[in-house]
Amino acid sequence: MLTAGLPAAPARALGLAAFAAVCIALALAWLARPHDTPASPPAAIDTTRMQRHMANLAASTRPIATDANAAARDYIVNQLRGMGLQASVQRTTVQKSTVQYWGGTHYTVGVVHNVVARLSGSAPDRAKRPALLLATHYDSGKTTLGAARSALPAAALLETARALSAGQAPRNDIVMLFADGEEVGALGAQGFAERHPLARQVGLALRFDSMGSGGPLMLLDASNAGGSVLNALPDAAPGVEGSSLLAGLYRLRPETPRVGPLGRLGAPALLFANTGKPFDGERTLDTLERLETGLPARLGDAMLGLARHYGDADLARGAHGARAWFTVPGLGRVQHSAILCWTLAALAALMLVRGYQQALARSEETVAPLVQGFFGVALVLLAARMALWEQREEVAALTRLSDSGPALAYTIVGGCLFVAGLYLMRRFMGAAPVFLGTMAWLLVALVLALLIAPETAYLLAWPLTAALGAWMVLPRISHLAARVLVLAAGLLPALLLLVPALGETWTALAPRGVYLPSLAIAVLLACFASLFLLLPVGRYVAAAMLLACAGCLALPTQAARPAPIETPALAPDRLVYFKDMNSWRAYWLAPPDPLDSWSKNLFPHLAKPSIHVDVFGWHSPRQWFSVAPREDAIAYPEGYLLRMPRPRKEGGPRQVEFTLRSKNRAPHIELWAAGTKPLASTVNGRALGNKETIWSMSVYGMEDTLLRFTFDIKSEDLLAVVVEERIPGLPTHLLPPGAPKRMPGTGMTISSDVLRFY
Known part of the structure; x- marks a missing residue:
């Protein structure tokens, strides 16, 4: 054969060549395939357009049934239709009655014009999935331009609708409600809840309002909301603040926004509002010029984030029981059912009874010291109440100051005097009777909170359970350092919950003339200081209190000035x-x-x-x-x-x-x-x-x-x-x-x- 004298190619070389050929072929195939274009970033909120919306809507007052109200409604409808959305006006007559505090009955009948738009979802089974409702209102009161109260959330909802319609549609249908007649009793929301066919399809309602011209967005109510809805909130809108305690206290004020009729949709409903730079009583200060610079961007981003997150979530109709939500320093947002507080209250009651049994068994005398401790603490609490009543004008003056330093000094000095009163009782009755008497009155306060506002009872349930748990463990430990650690663990929940609650209630409510919740929380915090009575550290506590009082008195403070009174540019x-x-x-x-x-x-x-x-x-x-x-x-x-x-x-x-x-x-x-x-x-x-x-x-x-x-x-x-x-x-x-x-x-x-x- 002609090839008989040629050398054969090595097998290893042939294998490398084949491997190289395969690699080159794969590379050419990858280069030749059509590449997908990178996905464009999702549409964001256009704050410039928001400013234009607000300027148009807040050009005049917009009470229900007025020409200015109709002009604002036409503007919203035209903007929605310009985005390609099908916007309709729901015209319906609403009737309601209200019992007045003097015993009379006030009846209201009104014709409302709600603007309703619907964005279809992308899920194949969207017709069977509950829809997400985004709601606000566009009317105003008779003496306010309603820049932050209605024009701002309406503008944010318009731009949220634009961003959602321009990008990938969420899985769920999204219904957008611009309600009418909010300022005269939430007539528009009632008309939607009672008469609109889309109301029966809502699986979650998000309502947006405002209590001021600045500040972060807060969760003010969570009607019918379960754990799945509240657990998703930090991811949906990380900047949202608030607690169920503050929400419950805000509801006591007449001008606070409410979930209102949207809470009767048979679905969870969340209410969001900013509370910084509060308005005056008639909201004449609610103008565009007073708006905080970053507020439109914060509200728009939060609204869009909430819409996208819950628009893709699996929503479910139905109502859930009351829940507590709050933020723990170092742990972040926590939420749980209010029923858990009943469980903690029952556990605290059992430990308190057991504590009285142990104290009685260890006592060589009669039950008198325990009874004296119970009523002695009641006298100290009564004395604190009388002292605060006598100082009510001074406390009210503190709320009007622009500097919170004097209020902090007042709280520290008052707390030290309260703890000194507990130590004085300990001298005559013993540590255990005074501590158990204090815990007994805290348990009474916890039961009252559970009966009146269960979503706020967490503020006492966790600290009380921890304090009594420390009391139960303390007798089994002999080493002083270990006893101090147990005491610190028992006091830690009170510090983590009550101290932030004291700060947020004072800064949020005291400028509005509501300072009683802050004083009550300060007294509760001082009550938990009775844990110190259980250890022989009285001289150290006394030294710390004297040092704290001296520090308050020695602080270099300028003359405190009342906060300036704002007047509207146009009265x-x-x-x-x-x-x-x-x-x-x-x-x-x-x-x-x-x-x-x-x-x-x-x-x-x-x-x-x-x-x-x-x-x-x-x-x-x-x-x-x-x-x-x-x-x-x-x-x-x-x-x-x-x-x-x-x-x-x-x-x-x-x-x-x-x-x-x-x-x-x-x-x-x-x-x-x-x-x-x-x-x-x-x-x-x-x-x-x-x-x-x-x-x-x-x-x-x-x-x-x-x-x-x-x-x-x-x-x-x-x-x-x-x-x-x-x-x-x-x-x-x-x-x-x-x-x-x-x-x-x-x-x-x-x-x-x-x-x-x-």
Whole structure:
């Protein structure tokens, strides 16, 4: 053969060549394949556009049923439709009743216009998955521009909708609600919860509001929320702060936002709001200029993060029991069921009983020292309460200071005096009776917290259980260093929970005039210092207290100044044009504030405000009052008496009937009954009430709809129904020239009449 004399290729060389060929082929194949383009980053919140939204929405006050309210609604709808979303307006009539603190009943009927948009989810089974609801409101009060309270969360929700629609859609459907009528009793949210078909599909509701012009976002309520929802919160929005204690305390204030009707959706509902730079009572300070610089970005990022996280989560309808959530220094956010606090309370009660048994067994005397310790601690607590009551003006002055140093010094000195009182009792009764008496009263406080607000009971449940656990272990340990460690472990939960709670309640609530929770927490913290009574360290405790008091007194402090009082750049116009049918005259009215040079032209020759009995009655407030030109373009309320029969039998009730219509198409009509308490009432066939009560009513957005009222009253009683049509704005052509610039949309015209039934 021709190849017979050629040498054969080594097998190793052939193997390397084959391997190299395979590698080259794989590399060429990888280079030749079409590469996927890198995924674009998810859309973020555009704060510049948020600023434009806020400027448009907060240009004027936006009370329900006003032209400015309709303009804000149209703006939101146009923005949503410009994103390609299907936005609709839910128009519905809502009715509610509220029992007043003086015993009367106030009825509210209003026509609301909610803006609702829906973003379809990406999951194949999205139709079966519960939807995520993002909710806020767009209306405002009558004397506020509502920049942070409504314009800011509405703008953030608009940009959240834009970011969600521009990127990968979440797995769940997302429903966005811009509610109307929030400022008059959450009428819009009630209308959505009761009437909208999407309400039955919601698996989680996230509501956004504001209590101030700055500060971090806080979780203010977690209605029906379980552990799965709350556990996901740190990942969804890491910057969200708050605790169930602070949320419970905020709910005691009347101006605090509420979950409200959204809590009746049959699904968990979370309420978020920022609380820094709080408003004044009427929120006249709620302006764009006062907004903290980074607040729009913080709110927008948190809202988008929450929407994306819960939009991909497996949501479930249904309600869960109350839960406690709080932050432990070094451990982060903790949440658990409030039922756990009942378990801890039961354990603490058992340990307390066992502690009394052991103390009685070790005592060679009678039960007297234990009883003396129990009531002795009660006397110390009573003395602390009386001392704080005597110092209430001083404490109130501390809340008005811009520096918290004096308040801290006051707390330290007061705590040292309280602990000194416990040590004084120990001298006469012994350590165990005083400690057990203190723990017994803390257990009483824990049970009260569990009955009134179980989600706040964690503040006492964990520290009390730890303190009593340390007491149970302490007699078994003889070495002093080990006993100190056990005592420190028993005191640690109180320090980790009560000290931060004391700080956050003072900084959050004291500037608003609410300082009692902080004082109560300070007393509870001082009570846990009774653990020191169990060790022979009295001289060291005394030295530490003296050093702390000396440090407070020796601190170089400047003269404390009260926090400056803020005034709005544009004050609301509080002038009222009152047209009264009974006297057939018109009047200028103003609250009893000092008059400026222009207002004096309306109230000449008046030295002070007074009560005008002939027009408003004996119980009316003091106010500035003068006769005004009568503007005939403003109509009186159109009321017609339809029926005023006598009763069929003596002593039986009679039913009166009348109709009412507003030719002015007033957005707000206020009515109240005088002379008697109606037994029952209806409007347009809707039953309002069926029990005897002081009666008043607010009607919103009825325009010129004919309203038919019936009242059941006692046969011998006389009935007078006062009607006031309240219209934003004033007849400016009747005013003298040179009026100062006021907040847009303020000032009010009232057209009044009284319907009498004899």
